[in-house]
Amino acid sequence: MIPRPRPEKFRLRRTMMFLSAQKPGLIKDAYIYGCDSIMLDLEDAVAENQKDAARFSLYHALTSVDYGDTEVIVRINGLDTPHWQEDVRVCVAGGADGIRIAKCESARDVRTVEAAVLAAEKEFVREEGRTLLMAALESPKGILNAYEICCASDRMFGVAISGGDLRKSLQTSPQRDGIDMLAARGQVILAARAAGIQCFDTVFTDLDDQEGFEAEVRQNKAMGFDGKSLINPRQIRFVHQVFAPTEKEVRQAEKIVRAYREQSAAGVGVFTVDGKMIDIAFIPGAERTLRLAKACGMYGGDLI
Amino acid sequence: MKNAVGRDIPEFLLKDGKEVYQGKNYMDGKFIKKASPTTRRYEKPQESKIVGTIADALKLCGAKSGMTFSFHHHLRDGDYVVNMVMKAAIEELGLEDMTIAATSLGAAHDPIAEYIEQGKVVGIQTSGIRGRMGEVVSAGKLKTPAVIRSHGGRPRAIEAGEVHIDIAFIAAPTSDCVGNCRGIGGKSDCGSMGYAMTDARYADRVVVVTDCLVDFPNMPASIEAIDVDAVVVTDSIGDPKKIASAAARISQNPRDLMMAEDVAKVIASTPYFRDGFSFQTGVGGPSLAANLFLEKFMDEKGIKMGWSIGGICGPMVELLKKGKVGKIIDVQDFDLDAVRSINRTPGHYEMSASQYADPANKGAFVNKLDFVVLAALEIDTDFNVNVLTGSDGVLRGAPGGHPDTAAGSKCCVIVTPLIRGRMATVCEHVVTVTTPGDCVDVLVTDYGIAVNPLRPDLIECLDRAGIKHVPIEELKEKAYSIVGRPDELQWEDRVVAVLEARDGTILDVVRKIKPYTAD
Numbered sequence: 001m002i003p004r005p006r007p008e009k010f011r012l013r014r015t016m017m018f019l020s021a022q023k024p025g026l027i028k029d030a031y032i033y034g035c036d037s038i039m040l041d042l043e044d045a046v047a048e049n050q051k052d053a054a055r056f057s058l059y060h061a062l063t064s065v066d067y068g069d070t071e072v073i074v075r076i077n078g079l080d081t082p083h084w085q086e087d088v089r090v091c092v093a094g095g096a097d098g099i100r101i102a103k104c105e106s107a108r109d110v111r112t113v114e115a116a117v118l119a120a121e122k123e124f125v126r127e128e129g130r131t132l133l134m135a136a137l138e139s140p141k142g143i144l145n146a147y148e149i150c151c152a153s154d155r156m157f158g159v160a161i162s163g164g165d166l167r168k169s170l171q172t173s174p175q176r177d178g179i180d181m182l183a184a185r186g187q188v189i190l191a192a193r194a195a196g197i198q199c200f201d202t203v204f205t206d207l208d209d210q211e212g213f214e215a216e217v218r219q220n221k222a223m224g225f226d227g228k229s230l231i232n233p234r235q236i237r238f239v240h241q242v243f244a245p246t247e248k249e250v251r252q253a254e255k256i257v258r259a260y261r262e263q264s265a266a267g268v269g270v271f272t273v274d275g276k277m278i279d280i281a282f283i284p285g286a287e288r289t290l291r292l293a294k295a296c297g298m299y300g301g302d303l304i
Numbered sequence: 305m306k307n308a309v310g311r312d313i314p315e316f317l318l319k320d321g322k323e324v325y326q327g328k329n330y331m332d333g334k335f336i337k338k339a340s341p342t343t344r345r346y347e348k349p350q351e352s353k354i355v356g357t358i359a360d361a362l363k364l365c366g367a368k369s370g371m372t373f374s375f376h377h378h379l380r381d382g383d384y385v386v387n388m389v390m391k392a393a394i395e396e397l398g399l400e401d402m403t404i405a406a407t408s409l410g411a412a413h414d415p416i417a418e419y420i421e422q423g424k425v426v427g428i429q430t431s432g433i434r435g436r437m438g439e440v441v442s443a444g445k446l447k448t449p450a451v452i453r454s455h456g457g458r459p460r461a462i463e464a465g466e467v468h469i470d471i472a473f474i475a476a477p478t479s480d481c482v483g484n485c486r487g488i489g490g491k492s493d494c495g496s497m498g499y500a501m502t503d504a505r506y507a508d509r510v511v512v513v514t515d516c517l518v519d520f521p522n523m524p525a526s527i528e529a530i531d532v533d534a535v536v537v538t539d540s541i542g543d544p545k546k547i548a549s550a551a552a553r554i555s556q557n558p559r560d561l562m563m564a565e566d567v568a569k570v571i572a573s574t575p576y577f578r579d580g581f582s583f584q585t586g587v588g589g590p591s592l593a594a595n596l597f598l599e600k601f602m603d604e605k606g607i608k609m610g611w612s613i614g615g616i617c618g619p620m621v622e623l624l625k626k627g628k629v630g631k632i633i634d635v636q637d638f639d640l641d642a643v644r645s646i647n648r649t650p651g652h653y654e655m656s657a658s659q660y661a662d663p664a665n666k667g668a669f670v671n672k673l674d675f676v677v678l679a680a681l682e683i684d685t686d687f688n689v690n691v692l693t694g695s696d697g698v699l700r701g702a703p704g705g706h707p708d709t710a711a712g713s714k715c716c717v718i719v720t721p722l723i724r725g726r727m728a729t730v731c732e733h734v735v736t737v738t739t740p741g742d743c744v745d746v747l748v749t750d751y752g753i754a755v756n757p758l759r760p761d762l763i764e765c766l767d768r769a770g771i772k773h774v775p776i777e778e779l780k781e782k783a784y785s786i787v788g789r790p791d792e793l794q795w796e797d798r799v800v801a802v803l804e805a806r807d808g809t810i811l812d813v814v815r816k817i818k819p820y821t822a823d
Contacts, residue, residue, distance in 0.1 A: 233561075
């Protein structure tokens with residue numbers, strides 16, 4: 001079994017690429033494309049009568065492929081299906097970093113999965129609390145309950161919008177300017193930020209519409225999303241490009257973090273950098289910028 | 305005797321001045337005496353050279369047992385002519401001990417395997433050997449070892465008299481009644497006829513086989529009537545569907561695209577990526593897709609490609625039409641877009657195999673090449689490449705222009721997935737060395753990039769551009785960690801093929817494979 005480091009609740013998740021767990025040829029080395037997280041799907045990408053086969057291929061991938069720094073998340077089947085409990089067991093047994101709860105509508109849904117995860121961690125003698133959770137909000141009810149969902153468990157690292165079903169429920173369709181999803185996106189970002197977890201936008205499915213994809217990614221970044229779900233490796237590079245900080249932001253962050261470390265070592269809590277007041281509140285943001293910069297190859301220093 | 309790539313070459317092959325491979329440019333500055341054919345004079349005016357059948361042409365040219373017939377491979381997998389001619393020679397005229405010297409042989413030529421097994425065909429000289437023919441030769445059924453040469457090595461050998469062609473058969477999409485041939489205008493169009501040109505010049509006798517007779521004079525001619533003895537008109541010289549694909553499409557496979565982008569990044573990081581640079585790429589998935597990304601980098605830098613050579617297909621012609629490449633010099637066409645363009649689109653020219661890649665002439669295009677992007681079946685940790693034998697040791701490939709462009713270019717990039725099925729592409733020792741490692745500069749795989757330590761200048765370029773690379777050993781270990789380390793192949797002593805380096809020295813041999821037995 002390939003040992004994986006303990007999953008980090010807060011890490012860079014600009015890109016989350018979906019792959020069917022049923023396709024060994026795809027999942028065997030999906031990390032080579034350089035996305036931050038891969039999302040191995042047991043749900044919609046797997047035919048109803050192939051769920052078991054997909055679990056086997058998933059388990060063998062998790063235990064025999066070295067995914068390195070790439071985070072490995074599994075999308076399990078909905079709580080209204082007979083599959084999800086067995087899905088949870090295979091995720092925990094295989095050592096997945098996290099589980100994505102499909103069609104999540106309430107804090108209770110999260111806690112139901114959390115209980116199953118804990119039971120599986122005990123069953124397979126895994127470290128308790130190791131397996132992270134995220135929720136996909138795919139219905140108006142899920143969106144409205146976003147905040148309670150975000151706060152439902154210590155294991156929750158993020159929420160994602162899933163646009164396909166949501167647009168149908170909202171009686172809309174993809175629009176050029178994103179107005180169709182504006183309310184949902186705004187609500188989810190507010191909830192995630194209030195709860196202090198990450199948020200991810202839905203997939204963009206028209207691979208031939210590069211212009212539309214780019215516009216949507218720029219809007220995601222402007223709205224404050226941490227990252228985006230993807231369906232094809234070709235989409236990775238552009239998202240990383242857009243989510244990269246500017247050269248100026250990186251230099252500024254570097255100065256802030258360096259000054260903070262020096263000052264706090266000297267017992268100073270508040271100080272100025274380039275005439276701006278800086279205190280501990282600025283540090284997580286500046287460190288996040290440096291982490292991003294490092295992932296983008298823009299920062300080679302040792303502050304992060 | 306061990307050669308410069310560590311391969312043991314049996315002594316019996318080292319006669320008549322044959323040497324083992326000594327390294328790149330070993331023959332530079334040496335002199336050769338060019339061979340000359342013995343040709344018949346046609347002084348008396350002739351209305352037409354058309355004869356009824358292939359057999360008639362063979363008789364007219366004095367075909368005898370023991371002769372060497374040559375063929376070109378512009379009709380690729382659609383070719384009917386090799387089989388047609390050999391059938392007439394062996395079954396109608398009863399000839400034996402024949403040698404086939406083709407620019408390449410492929411899937412279309414399975415029937416020749418039968419003649420090898422019967423002992424009627426005793427020698428093969430070619431760049432490519434595949435399918436049934438590859439299997440029977442690997443099984444030791446051919447009387448003499450097959451000789452495998454690169455596209456540049458072949459005209460070199462012909463010009464040096466190492467291959468003497470008794471009769472050259474030129475499959476021609478169009479010809480007039482005296483043998484002026486072109487690759488376009490008929491029903492089996494192939495575009496360039498570059499590989500046939502040296503054959504027509506150096507063969508004692510030349511027979512044109514066409515399925516589209518056109519009015520005299522068929523101009524501008526790729527093969528000129530001054531070299532032609534006879535013209536045979538048949539119903540069909542090939543299957544057009546297999547001669548040129550409709551249009552070479554750029555791969556949408558994300559793995560290919562990722563590797564192609566890395567190839568373009570490597571190219572753009574070197575000092576040779578400047579206005580007027582020259583470039584050759586293949587038609588395989590990631591090689592062809594490199595065009596797409598290269599164009600983007602050219603636009604960003606505001607530069608244009610000066611010229612491109614090689615086997616040509618649509619996407620390169622597109623660049624010419626858009627004004628992003630100045631000239632295309634074309635030895636072979638891979639799709640109908642290229643076939644339709646050659647000698648028609650301004651700046652799209654035809655050239656011979658000698659002009660393309662011959663290491664012994666005074667001005668081969670490969671020697672002015674900045675970049676070449678090539679594929680590989682295997683590449684080892686010395687950067688030696690194999691494009692000839694499969695992992696089972698059986699002949700199933702072709703060096704083609706690989707060794708020539710690798711040797712001539714300033715930066716040779718090999719692009720290949722790290723593993724194919726259960727085979728490690730990056731390995732400890734390739735089965736057969738077809739392109740020596742001293743000619744290969746950069747390896748791009750889906751799992752990472754490696755630079756040949758012989759090129760510290762390129763290592764510096766990649767570092768400066770922030771392109772990650774690793775020692776090739778790391779890629780090999782990664783490959784073995786995924787698919788396992790294969791057992792060594794088991795060979796018998798018998799040499800079934802000799803792999804000649806482009807300069808005429810011996811690079812490697814292929815031996816008869818021992819039948820596999822389970823323990």
